[in-house]
Amino acid sequence: MTVEELAAEAERYLAAHYPKAAGDERSKRFVWGEGDDEVRVFQEPDPETEADAMPAIRAWRRGLWEAGLGWITGPPEYGGRGLSGAHQWAFERVVRRYQVPGDSSLTISLGMIAPTILRHGSEEQKRHYLPKLYSGELIxxxxxxxxxxxxxxxxxxxxxxxxxxxxxxxxxxxxxxxxxxxxxxxxxxxxxxxxxxxxxxxxxxxxxxxxxxxxxxxxxxxxxxxxxxxxxxxxxxxxxxxxxxxxxxWPVALTTLSNERNAMGHSSFGGAGILSTERLAELVRHTPGAAEDPVVRRAFGELQVQLRVARYAQQVAGARARAGDSPGPEAALHKIALSDNIARLGRFVAEVLGPKAAADTGEWGTYAWTSVILGAPGYRLGGGTDEVLKNVIAQRVLGLPRPN
CATH class of the missing domain: 2.40.110.10 (Butyryl-CoA Dehydrogenase, subunit A, domain 2)
Structure with missing residues (x-):
């Protein structure tokens, strides 16, 4: 099957089951006051709210699985299609045009645990767990x-x-x-x-x-x-x-941690889109005087450069994954880049918004950023602390000796 045929197949399925996203994809941008459903830029998930959303997410995955789109690159013997990473990317491009529940709550299931089972699990475990994980039956x-x-x-x-x-x-x-x-x-x-x-x-x-x-x-x-x-x-x-x-x-744990760092380092980690430069540009345009401030413009440019460098590194990792390589110790670089960029993002937003980031005035797109600013330090801990990962890079990538 060609990439174009897979994309057409995905288009037919999604068009039959989900509405199209807005033409300008404004739901993915930083916008203000366009309806009661657009109340916060970011919202830390509440356990009860997440639980309420899970039936829709499970139904989304079950539908994809039944349509043959749930594990496009997976081995056919475990329910996958056996197609290439290029086919998966084509599917993801099509999905962006539709309003779907998405996989943000399944990052650990699909990005960390399932690949570990595929590598280390017994034949019985692979046949039992992998279809259930990719179909959303198990989380x-x-x-x-x-x-x-x-x-x-x-x-x-x-x-x-x-x-x-x-x-x-x-x-x-x-x-x-x-x-x-x-x-x-x-x-x-x-x-x-x-x-x-x-x-x-x-x-x-x-x-x-x-x-x-x-x-x-x-x-x-x-x-x-x-x-x-x-x-x-x-x-x-x-x-x-x-x-x-x-x-x-221990080798099983290392496999999971490598997959975790690779997943965390991805620019779309968690499905939040918080590293969108388009969203940040809208923030600057909306804040009075910010777009004309040379200090803000320079800070925005520097942040954008860092984000693009991280994305280019991810593209290299993606190309290696499509060639069949498993994430190696260099995946630690992606995770460190993510935590650095989240910290830069928090500082930039705080400087642009000033007091509006600390006091809820009711104005759209201001106080809602506090969840990102307050949550930024946690990214340095997830998937292994940045300090530990720097040692991993030094010893396992650069070949430097262990400290005495």
Missing amino acids: SCQLFSEPGAGSDLASLSTRAVRGEDGDWRVSGQKVWTSGAHLSDIGEIICRTADGPRHRNLTAFLVDMRAPGVTVRPLRQMTGGAAFNEVFLDDVVVPDSARLGAEGEG
Whole structure:
């Protein structure tokens, strides 16, 4: 099938099920006062609101799957179409012309967990989980960080003990788990032996609805609660849910983290469009005097250059992915670029808006930016802290020696 044929197929499906987006795509731009539904530029998701939206998102994915558009690049033996990355890009270009629920709530499922299962899962796990993840039947989260093991993931303390029946019992606490309140399954890394380090960990796929699993939202200073703490109290996990060999959880974790950094580094991470230069240009035009201010104009130009450099790097990574390469340690560069650019964006917006970014005057497109400004520091932690990732780049990309 040619790229053009796939695009035409996608066009027919979307036209039959979803309305066209506005011709000028103003819903994706920074606009003011065009209806009651356009109240905030950004809104930190509320757990209840997200839960209410999930049926539409699941229906969106189920429809794509049934139409053969749910996993365009996936292996046919697991329900994919076996087509190229160019076909996927063509599909995404068509999707932008329609008002669809989108996949922003499925970034972890589709961008991190599913690729890990494809690489490390057993044949049975691949046939069971992959179609359900890509069709939206299952949603997954990543159970890695702990109160005492964030950047140093290998020091985690959540334990899995194997019983005489062959099943495992998992006990411990995970924290900063994005989307746990929405998830059906979670990829968890547990300590299954006392040593040696990095060889005493095992990965599992745990049922997030199983007895002994407790999910509690963590309220952020942005006002949202996208993260959670998860408690596991003697949770039974069958050995068939083990992902990879016993004691080989560290390579599984590295695969997931590489996929996470690659997904986070993408300019459209989370589906928010917050790095849109068009949106920022509209902000400058709307703010009195900003467009004529040479300091603002220079700052906008510098920010735009940084964003474009990051996008070009992503295009290189995309070309490698289409050639069949898995994300490597260089994916850390994309994630660091994202956190740097989010911080630059926050500073730029704060300078342009001034007091309007800190006090809710009711004016469209002002105070709503606070969720971005307040949330910017968190990007330096997600997917591995920037400091840890700089060490990864130094040692695994540049070949520099480890510090003594």
